[in-house]
Amino acid sequence: MPPNGPTTGIDDPMERVAIEALIKIVILIGGLMTAAAYLVLLERRMAAWIQDRLGPNRVGIPLTRIRLFGLGQPIADGVKFLFKEEFTPAHVDKFLYWLAPIVIFMAAMAIYAVIPFGSVLPASLGLEGAPIHLVVAPGIDVGMIYVFAVSSIAAYGVLLGSWASNNKYSFLGGMRSGAQLVSYELPLGLGLLGVVLMSGSLRLDEIITAQARSGVWNVLVQPLGFVVFVVAAFAEAERLPFDLSECEQELVGGYHTEYSGIKLMMYLVAEFVHMVTASFLIAILFLGGWHWWGLTGWEENVGWPIALVRIAVLLAKVLALILFFMLARWSWPRFRFDQLMDIAWKIMLPWGMVNVVVVAFWIEFGDRIAAAVGVANPVLMAGTGVVVLFLAWLIATRADPTAADNRPVVVSPGDGPRSAQGGPSP
């Protein structure tokens, strides 16, 4: 086969694919770890600013007085974690105790095999003369299923760690986390289902391309699905106001109470990467991925400027979402655990189902109705989407399923259970 692109001296096509993938893995892991370190710094600075403080602004270049706005802080943090004593309590299950952080960290990183961090690089660079897809494993048809499967493994990391720690606080945190992760998988999946119906594919790059092709982001046509997915993503990432499993005030640190040193760092980094993953997914599924009207186009073959603009647009959307995650942390109080479960099962799950039904209806009959009415299908969908969101919210508000009657119930002989004050429970 005569080589189309620059000669590389590597003839075996499989070898080329492997090398391409390895280069992408190195870039992705390096970029992700660096980004995570600096996002931790950003989170600490933002937390400080919101609390009217300045935050860590002193660590700069070592042995000099140059401060660089505290940009050396992540390195100092990392070094501190590495050199800290790694204490293994005597009462833990050693094997699982070691395994748990590895599991959660591996799972958090493995998700990025299918998450695109841009669109494509131009064909002129491609080893095979084809454009390079900015995904580690391009063309996986079940990309979304893979994401869900791998992100569910994170629950194992949490549960294993909490169980192996042999500590009541850890165990409580782990149980909460397990229940929470399992519950919120459902609304997350339902929120996704509407998107999959719209684009007709489980491939993340195809989902983006579908939105770019029509120029209609999924958030516009199914706002209800967007709300469900964002709330579920917050819960899956265990960020406030859904961080019941590690709330410092009641559970010390939740499932990583007994961890220290590099193992604790793996837990913390994994959690942080979960948040970044959630931001990526929201941006890709609902906010059009790398698409911006009039800037990026949707074609497969692009030149360098468009390719770079697409990367910048995607990363800007992700950064904006991460900032929202960080602001949300300080804006709203934590839910009580029963409220958390009520939100998942009594509000988000029905909302997700309603959204799927509405989207399916418009995909099946939308074109015919649009032709009959004389309005474009996306406009109709967006209109109904807003109406459905409003109605769903109104019904949830009226029904108020999270209100709990927590008065103790007394049972007297010969009498059925009734609440202490008598009268019907609300």
Place this chain on the structure above:
Amino acid sequence: MKDVDKDIVWVREPELGMAGKSYLSLFVGGFTTTVKHLFSPKQTVESPEERHESPDPLLYRGVHRLNRDEQGRVKCVACFLCATACPAHCIDILAAESPWPDRQKYPESFTIDELRCIFCGMCEEACPVDAIELTSLYDLVGKSREEMIFDKEKLLSVYDQTKDAEPMRTKRMRDEG
């Protein structure tokens, strides 16, 4: 549990209105507060470069000082009221007959263990002659425990250091009428 107990009153949470139940007001309110504070001026004092300035140095409870009178003598009359009032028992006074005609006793030695002190200000409250006062000096360091036991000379020297910035309470009260 007895369900007939008339003394038990079950308090119920106040009912939320539609806006409260819909979570929207909380959502908007929380977010507005956060964003407002994100851009508001910061309270942090960058310590080694800047110093925290107490809004009223006479209210701040920092390192003690022993005041001098107009002739430069220690004002203390060794009445032991401060040592009695001290909840941490950090004041140690050795009284002796006064060399001056206007009082009977004076402290031959007067030591305060600054490491035991809890800076509650009770000594200042108890003192009938305004001899012991707390200054607004807060960065109190030493290399050994012994160094942190302040004797009479040291406490008087704290007065010499701070008398200009922080006049005695009696003087200030006189000035302000």
